[in-house]
Amino acid sequence: MSEIDLVLSVGKRYGITEALDIYTSKIDVKDYVLAKCRFGCSxxxxxxxxPPSTHTPDETRQLLKEYSKAVLLIGESKGTSMHDEFRKGMLEIERNLVNKGFYKALALPMGPCRICENCTYLEGKPCRYPDQKRPSVEGMGIDILATVKRFKKNIDVVDRDKEKRFGLILLD
Ligand code: SF4
Structure with missing residues (x-):
């Protein structure tokens, strides 16, 4: 089974409908993405x-030099729990990829982690579930929407009706 088949076979339970094998050189890292997190995101x-607990854009650029391949994930809306389901699915996919030999696999889902009702960050305490903590792809300075549009030219990435979700798994 190829890594893409594996990603889709696990991902379909979590609303992940498409997976593309991409080179990390095609991932857009932009300083403006962090600026949008700092100014305008609650x-x-x-x-x-x-942010600020995620990598800065420069740190992400460095990190990406250690990977040549990634998997870009696309999902359709499955209701209000889509955000959490997608994130959960990405973690399960990452686990499966590690077991298949891709030991560097690292999931970067969109948006914050919502496992706990109140994240311990504000209390200055460690994460309750560090094994499930993965940085937001935008929080790493990755322009995920531009990256998606590079491969899916006609996709409407901000179509709120369809609630598309995206994510990246750094692979190898
Ligand atoms: S699992 Fe960790 S990062 Fe996620 S909400 Fe809980 S404390 Fe925050």
Whole structure:
């Protein structure tokens, strides 16, 4: 089974409908993405998976040099729990990829972690479930929407009706 088959076989239970094998050189990292987190996002400084506790864009550029391949994930809305389901699915996919030999696999889902009602970040306490803590892909300075549009030219990435979800798994 190829890694893409594996991603889709696990992902379909979580609303993940498409998976593309991509080179990390095609991932857009932009300083403006962090600026949008800092100015305009209510989650900034409230969650272990959001800035400033995530990598800065420069740190992400460095990190990406250690990977050549990634998997880009696309999902359709499955109701209000889509955000959490997608994140959960990405973690399960990451686990499966590690078991298949991709030991560097690292899931980068969109948005904050919402496992706990109140993230411990604001109390200055460690994460309750560090094994499930993964940084927000935007929080890492990755322009996920531009990256998706690079491969899916006609996709409407901000179509709120369809509630599309995206994510990246750094692979190898
Ligand atoms: S598991 Fe809980 S404490 Fe950890 S990042 Fe998620 S919400 Fe915050």
């Amino acid at each position: 989650m900034y400084g409230t969650n272990w998976c959001c």
